[in-house]
Amino acid sequence: MDPKLFVLYENEDWMPPLRRELERAELPYEEWFVHEGSVNLGEEPPVGIFFNRMSPSAHTRGHLESADLTRAILAWLEGRGRRVINGSRAFALEVSKVHQYEALRRAGLRVPHTIAVVGGPEELKRAAHKMPLPFITKHNCGGKGLGVVLFWTLEEFDRYVHSDGFVPSPDSVMLLQEYVESREPFINPCGDRRRGVFICGPGRHEPRVSALSFRPLRDGRRLLSHDGPSSSAGRRKL
Numbered sequence: 262m263d264p265k266l267f268v269l270y271e272n273e274d275w276m277p278p279l280r281r282e283l284e285r286a287e288l289p290y291e292e293w294f295v296h297e298g299s300v301n302l303g304e305e306p307p308v309g310i311f312f313n314r315m316s317p318s319a320h321t322r323g324h325l326e327s328a329d330l331t332r333a334i335l336a337w338l339e340g341r342g343r344r345v346i347n348g349s350r351a352f353a354l355e356v357s358k359v360h361q362y363e364a365l366r367r368a369g370l371r372v373p374h375t376i377a378v379v380g381g382p383e384e385l386k387r388a389a390h391k392m393p394l395p396f397i398t399k400h401n402c403g404g405k406g407l408g409v410v411l412f413w414t415l416e417e418f419d420r421y422v423h424s425d426g427f428v429p430s431p432d433s434v435m436l437l438q439e440y441v442e443s444r445e446p447f448i449n450p451c452g453d454r455r456r457g458v459f460i461c462g463p464g465r466h467e468p469r470v471s472a473l474s475f476r477p478l479r480d481g482r483r484l485l486s487h488d489g490p491s492s493s494a495g496r497r498k499l
């Protein structure tokens with residue numbers, strides 16, 4: 262069998278541009294949708310180059326298992342000496358903000374103070390007492406702003422962790438993080454509105470909007486607030 266490119270993926274939306282380019286380049290490739298399946302360690306992987314495009318937000322599309330299966334596949338491919346683009350080291354970084362912050366810190370970049378918490382409400386509340394206010398929560402594994410909620414008081418946080426609105430990170434690691442106030446106190450929706458809103462600075466194509474603090478999005482996410490007490494004393498700007 263001639264070698265080809267194998268594309269490991271989970272998010273169908275990311276595929277059309279890649280397909281177009283691979284076809285234009287006339288490269289032989291095969292798509293490998295990774296969700297449920299098996300890895301037979303008694304067999305050799307096919308011959309080729311493997312391109313891992315697994316998404317850390319796979320669980321939001323009903324594919325919670327995809328990341329674990331990807332890890333197993335990558336171990337198998339790398340163990341047999343196959344060339345992998347976005348191999349297990351890159352993937353470990355992709356699915357963990359803790360890994361990302363440590364990599365950034367090692368590279369000399371400042372990152373907001375962060376506590377990673379595994380455990381239920383009591384563990385979260387214990388960790389919250391060590392955080393300066395305000396702080397945010399964030400999923401260790403995710404993307405799209407999953408789990409990002411801003412808290413101005415510990416009471417609000419206590420209520421949140423006991424509420425139905427609390428959604429744990431798919432890897433059970435919840436981050437508590439120092440709130441970094443944006444230099445420009447507004448948010449601007451841009452990008453593909455069907456998939457949500459990216460929070461960013463002033464855009465060229467969109468009118469400015471005032472802060473849409475905690476505006477619930479249809480898929481259950483919340484938009485980060487820039488409202489709150491007017492005093493910004495004690496808050497650090499990156």
Ligand SMILES: Nc1ncnc2c1ncn2[C@@H]1O[C@H](COP(=O)(O)OP(=O)(O)O)[C@@H](O)[C@H]1O
Pocket residue numbers: 373397399403404405406407409438439440441442460461485
């Ligand atoms: N420490 C923080 N302080 C203030 N806003 C934050 C902070 N961390 C994240 N945000 C806001 O939440 C968004 C999503 O957070 P991010 O760390 O980029 O996670 P994701 O992987 O979900 O994109 C950011 O674009 C930013 O607007």
Ligand SMILES: [Mg+2]
Pocket residue numbers: 404405406
């Ligand atoms: Mg982001």
